[in-house]
Amino acid sequence: MSRTTLKDIALELNISVSTVSKALSDSYEISEATKKTVQEYAKKHNFHPNKLARSLKIGKSNTIGVIVSNISNTFVSQILDGIQIASQQTIYDIIFMQSREDERIEKNCIDVLRMRGIDGLMIAPVSSGSNIEELKELIKARIPVVIFDRINHKLDTFKVGVNNFKGAYDATQHLIQQGKRNILHITGKNLGVAEERLNGFKAALSDANIPFDEKHYIECGFNSTVDLDSRIKEIIIKEFIDHKNIDAIFGATDVITTRTLGILAELQIEVPTEVAVIGFSNTQIAASLNPALSTVVQPATEIGEIATKKLIDTINQTRPIHEFETIELPTQLIVRKSSL
Amino acid sequence: MSRTTLKDIALELNISVSTVSKALSDSYEISEATKKTVQEYAKKHNFHPNKLARSLKIGKSNTIGVIVSNISNTFVSQILDGIQIASQQTIYDIIFMQSREDERIEKNCIDVLRMRGIDGLMIAPVSSGSNIEELKELIKARIPVVIFDRINHKLDTFKVGVNNFKGAYDATQHLIQQGKRNILHITGKNLGVAEERLNGFKAALSDANIPFDEKHYIECGFNSTVDLDSRIKEIIIKEFIDHKNIDAIFGATDVITTRTLGILAELQIEVPTEVAVIGFSNTQIAASLNPALSTVVQPATEIGEIATKKLIDTINQTRPIHEFETIELPTQLIVRKSSL
DNA sequence: TTGTACGCGTTATCAA
DNA sequence: TTGATAACGCGTACAA
Numbered sequence: 177m178s179r180t181t182l183k184d185i186a187l188e189l190n191i192s193v194s195t196v197s198k199a200l201s202d203s204y205e206i207s208e209a210t211k212k213t214v215q216e217y218a219k220k221h222n223f224h225p226n227k228l229a230r231s232l233k234i235g236k237s238n239t240i241g242v243i244v245s246n247i248s249n250t251f252v253s254q255i256l257d258g259i260q261i262a263s264q265q266t267i268y269d270i271i272f273m274q275s276r277e278d279e280r281i282e283k284n285c286i287d288v289l290r291m292r293g294i295d296g297l298m299i300a301p302v303s304s305g306s307n308i309e310e311l312k313e314l315i316k317a318r319i320p321v322v323i324f325d326r327i328n329h330k331l332d333t334f335k336v337g338v339n340n341f342k343g344a345y346d347a348t349q350h351l352i353q354q355g356k357r358n359i360l361h362i363t364g365k366n367l368g369v370a371e372e373r374l375n376g377f378k379a380a381l382s383d384a385n386i387p388f389d390e391k392h393y394i395e396c397g398f399n400s401t402v403d404l405d406s407r408i409k410e411i412i413i414k415e416f417i418d419h420k421n422i423d424a425i426f427g428a429t430d431v432i433t434t435r436t437l438g439i440l441a442e443l444q445i446e447v448p449t450e451v452a453v454i455g456f457s458n459t460q461i462a463a464s465l466n467p468a469l470s471t472v473v474q475p476a477t478e479i480g481e482i483a484t485k486k487l488i489d490t491i492n493q494t495r496p497i498h499e500f501e502t503i504e505l506p507t508q509l510i511v512r513k514s515s516l
Numbered sequence: 517m518s519r520t521t522l523k524d525i526a527l528e529l530n531i532s533v534s535t536v537s538k539a540l541s542d543s544y545e546i547s548e549a550t551k552k553t554v555q556e557y558a559k560k561h562n563f564h565p566n567k568l569a570r571s572l573k574i575g576k577s578n579t580i581g582v583i584v585s586n587i588s589n590t591f592v593s594q595i596l597d598g599i600q601i602a603s604q605q606t607i608y609d610i611i612f613m614q615s616r617e618d619e620r621i622e623k624n625c626i627d628v629l630r631m632r633g634i635d636g637l638m639i640a641p642v643s644s645g646s647n648i649e650e651l652k653e654l655i656k657a658r659i660p661v662v663i664f665d666r667i668n669h670k671l672d673t674f675k676v677g678v679n680n681f682k683g684a685y686d687a688t689q690h691l692i693q694q695g696k697r698n699i700l701h702i703t704g705k706n707l708g709v710a711e712e713r714l715n716g717f718k719a720a721l722s723d724a725n726i727p728f729d730e731k732h733y734i735e736c737g738f739n740s741t742v743d744l745d746s747r748i749k750e751i752i753i754k755e756f757i758d759h760k761n762i763d764a765i766f767g768a769t770d771v772i773t774t775r776t777l778g779i780l781a782e783l784q785i786e787v788p789t790e791v792a793v794i795g796f797s798n799t800q801i802a803a804s805l806n807p808a809l810s811t812v813v814q815p816a817t818e819i820g821e822i823a824t825k826k827l828i829d830t831i832n833q834t835r836p837i838h839e840f841e842t843i844e845l846p847t848q849l850i851v852r853k854s855s856l
Numbered sequence: 857t858t859g860t861a862c863g864c865g866t867t868a869t870c871a872a
Numbered sequence: 873t874t875g876a877t878a879a880c881g882c883g884t885a886c887a888a
Binding site for chain 2: 247250270273274290317437438441447464468
């Protein structure tokens with residue numbers, strides 16, 4: 177048995193295909209009687225209209241494409257949750273794809289989604305300039321694009337993310353208020369948001385008249401977890417154990433912060449008595465950690481929801497938009513035991 | 517500017533649409549010269565064939581639908597990773613949807629995916645009988661279905677998951693070997709895999725001649741995290757603090773296990789000296805926890821990969837399959853500090 | 857109120 | 873080697 181079509185119903189009921197089509201969409205042209213017959217038949221035989229054919233016909237797919245780096249990242253999956261929530265009550269379905277931090281894969285994702293006839297795209301781009309031509313083309317083809325999270329991307333369009341400067345500033349200031357003066361900032365290489373977070377870190381130091389020490393700013397590659405681990409370990413051993421000149425660590429990302437905690441435990445360095453720790457992190461188990469981890473939390477769900485709403489608004493706009501808005505949501509500093 | 521079509525190219529190059537189509541698919545019927553002209557023109561003008569039209573025509577969408585309960589769950593997102601990896605090198609694209617543990621939403625997901633013309637479906641069902649009629653219909657319509665993770669579902673089809681009995685048995689046995697005899701098993705309500713895990717737990721106790729105490733088996737509702745937390749806390753206070761008759765806890769899921777750790781920290785109960793902890797958990801930061809958490813790890817990525825391969829195989833099978841296989845992968849017991 | 861005819865963009869068959 | 877034509881399933885202007 178293959179799938180039921182309008183034609184099948186028409187044949188069975190001895191009426192025309194268009195009558196069936198109209199009856200199912202509750203058209204005013206059709207009599208209540210036939211509507212009822214058709215709709216009941218459809219329900220009984222579990223008729224599902226073919227979206228492909230429908231989209232092809234009306235030139236809209238009611239689909240939104242989403243490209244993220246990696247689904248298996250707490251922060252990202254929380255954003256996806258928000259996207260799902262916002263799209264739930266709309267006519268739009270969501271298709272997710274992963275770029276895996278690779279511009280070529282990202283290009284492929286864009287192509288695939290485009291071929292699928294998405295009505296709009298939401299993307300957290302790999303880098304600040306990645307696939308900018310492709311994205312421009314989408315917009316030219318009147319497929320709106322919203323950029324989220326990595327809002328330093330150069331494309332001129334709607335953007336939704338957080339105020340990374342302030343988030344980093346607040347975290348650093350908190351450590352300073354706890355009497356820490358030798359703070360190590362660990363961040364990632366080629367991380368779009370890193371620069372603003374570094375700026376916030378520096379600004380907080382500067383405002384407290386603490387000189388910025390180059391040695392207390394470390395960039396880690398992200399090639400593999402092993403690399404990341406050994407790199408972090410190396411620097412902690414050097415700066416904390418050998419030179420004894422660190423009293424706090426500020427991690428720039430979810431992964432860095434949690435890995436750091438693990439390494440400190442492994443090296444039997446007591447948190448927060450020997451070293452205080454705080455970092456950007458959206459892991460739900462921050463409170464379950466021992467010691468409970470102080471974090472800069474990004475409003476992930478909200479980012480997803482706002483981005484989705486913005487995109488849908490833009491899709492439904494009849495005339496092209498030329499004035500774009502960048503929304504920077506505030507982060508939230510949650511102080512727990514690891515930095516007290 | 518709207519999107520380019522075969523027609524546009526044909527018009528521009530003064531050849532027929534079918535010639536363009538054949539040239540682009542590198543047909544042997546077309547001369548090298550025209551092929552070259554067409555392909556170059558297509559590349560230059562960034563032509564993307566319309567997949568909707570293509571799928572409609574050939575009756576295959578080269579799309580696989582995936583339904584999971586909740587993307588923002590470590591274990592689930594690891595499975596999705598595996599699915600992505602396995603599909604990467606194939607012609608198939610993946611569409612994810614979330615059921616949020618709700619059978620009606622799950623039904624809606626199935627309908628949407630079906631309307632989208634998926635060639636196959638992978639699903640971790642909400643419950644053991646959820647939407648069984650819908651799924652049967654899919655199979656009747658020759659759209660293969662593979663069930664993963666929640667392999668206790670009653671539908672007769674391919675299933676890929678883990679051996680929950682053995683995973684639970686191993687964890688419990690390990691605790692017993694550490695000299696623990698009063699083990700609390702915390703599990704979830706309406707959790708498909710709970711029963712097998714409970715059986716494994718009981719079997720290990722029985723094999724060590726330890727009687728099973730009803731009071732040491734707790735089911736938690738999953739309505740909200742707050743409920744879960746307070747329920748776990750309540751039972752720990754009663755059994756550990758008041759009656760002092762627990763020396764170990766075995767958590768049945770990722771969420772339960774990590775929440776338990778948090779609550780123990782909050783109550784200032786020392787792990788593992790006062791209470792040993794082990795549990796099913798796929799969180800990547802188990803090693804980063806303090807104390808490092810002993811876990812029963814499920815081969816999530818592998819589950820995703822195998823399920824995907826099985827599904828694609830089935831899709832490409834010309835004749836319907838009537839003998840289905842259930843693959844139960846082994847779990848891995850990783851002993852860390854929390855249970856030593 | 858219902859039916860006919862056409863087109864969305866593609867592929868496949870067959871004729872030129 | 874190329875092109876005309878039909879068809880996939882649906883929606884809609886127009887005719888009946």
